[in-house]
């Protein structure tokens with residue numbers, strides 16, 4: 001299982017409705033919570049979903 005670190009900045013395939021696609025990981029585990037770096041909204045994704053939607057990890 002791939003490890004994701006808290007505070008890592010990630011880019012998702014789809015933009016958030018606010019226009020941003022740059023997020024910070026704020027919680028890891030079975031579910032992964034990411035926070036939009038523009039509007040600060042947080043969303044919770046299952047790990048499978050997260051990996052499906054993830055484009056790349058920018059910064060560890």
Ligand SMILES: [Zn+2]
Pocket residue numbers: 016017018019020036037038039040041
């Ligand atoms: Zn946003």
